[in-house]
Amino acid sequence: MATQEPFTLRWGILATGWIASVFAKDLLTSTSAPGRNATDVRHIIQAVGASSSQQKATDFIKKIGAPESTTAYGSYDELVNDPNVDIIYVATPHSHHFAHTLLALNAGKHVLCEKPFTVNAAQTKILIEKAREKGVFMMEAVWTRFFPLSYEIRKLVQDGTIGEVRRVWSDLSLAQNPEETYGPGDEHRMVNRDLAGGALLDIGVYSLLWIWQTLYHLDPARPKPEVSASVQKYRTGVDAEATVLLHFPTSTGIASTSLRIDTDPNNTGLPCARIQGTKGEIQISHPAYKPESYTIVIKGEEEKRVEKKIEGQHGMAWEADECARCIRDGKKESEVMGLEESLAMMEVLDRVREIGGVKYPDSIETTQV
Known part of the structure; x- marks a missing residue:
């Protein structure tokens, strides 16, 4: 009986900060590493997008040790519109998660967005509606849930x-x-x-x-x-x-x-x-x-x-493996970290901020982009 080839997921890394580098390095670790147990999937860093210059993306690719064939983009628009990218990892500050996730969804890409999903529940709800409209997979990157x-x-x-x-x-x-x-x-x-x-x-x-x-x-x-x-x-x-x-x-x-x-x-x-x-x-x-x-x-x-x-990785590879398996199996969300669950948590965070009188500028609380 022939051995089935692992499912390959091609990633686009949106942002070049610290959390993006940690996640990207985990993507590059062996799926057969101790405790990983993920030989059924395979990850490729297809492209990296920086907000200001192509050189910044190129430097990031070298820093994480990704293959030279990885494409470097000097804008997020170019990244999300790359036809060879399957899924976007949104790694910008959470004040910008809403706008950048929406950008990826509108381009028809699957999305893994760093926690917290957005700044408020209204933004999260819009993203969920957009992901379902586009028929793509989306998940909040609460990495600890997948340990x-x-x-x-x-x-x-x-x-x-x-x-x-x-x-x-x-x-x-x-x-x-x-x-x-x-x-x-x-x-x-x-x-x-x-x-x-x-x-x-x-x-x-x-x-x-x-x-x-x-x-x-x-x-x-x-x-x-x-x-x-x-x-x-x-x-x-x-x-x-x-x-x-x-x-x-x-x-x-x-x-x-x-x-x-x-x-x-x-x-x-x-x-x-x-x-x-x-x-x-x-x-x-x-x-x-x-x-x-x-x-x-x-x-x-x-x-x-x-x-x-945790051996051989920082601990973020398991959430990436979850994304790959869900997309392979045609699922639009994870059973471990579902979209309605993320929305309910954002509602709790909204309420705590309301009680404490913590408000952010309208420019980042907005549901308009």
Whole structure:
């Protein structure tokens, strides 16, 4: 019996910043690497688009070690209109996700867009409608959802290992001393209001991730929670700290994030999240975006620690593999990270910002391009 050739997906990388380089390097890793288990798919970086010059794209291609045959473009328009590109990875700041994803969708391209999908839910809804109109695949790049560790934890919860889950607590706080680190001009994207800065939309989504994939994703009813929040602002008007309380029908989620304090100040192994059930809990290692172990704690039993080290890649290849398989199988969205789920999360983020009085300029909140 002949061996079936792997499905090939040709990528266009939109933007040339740090996150784009990390993702692109992961695309270039072997699909047969330990823990990858993706020999059924194959990825090609077909083209790279820079916003200002072709040389910038060329330099990026050299930096990541992509083949010399990779096409370099000096504009995003050229990139999305390349007929040899199947899917666009949108890696610009999230203040620009809406416009750049819409650009790719209008060109008929599949899209993987970095998190958070957009700045607000209204923008996300328009993108979903456009993707469905064009009949293309689209997904928010919440990479942690596709870790083998995440699959295992979701399965443990589904199997009732810790009983009925009643509460999930999660935190991602990284003390960055923002007044000094990002001052005095306050132009850094983390605190820049014009770039939709703040802790919530950047690192806070990872705190919410562990609540969302447990209390929302695993519930067939997909209940939308009531939202309470406490937000402390930075001097630019963005949030520096936020604590979010999500009220689900039979459970509660508590998510927190901060630019001024640390989840694990001395790296002593404090968990970033605790999924608490009637029989015990699952403790997830810090940091929330890239945990490499978890501990199962059952009342009256010995604790069990499970190591899931990420080898051979940064951890973004698994989401790329998901895109390839979905497109190969004719799916327009992922069952692991569906579009309505992304929209529901954006609605939560909108509500937290509303409570905290965090508003961005109309130029980036707009649904017009």
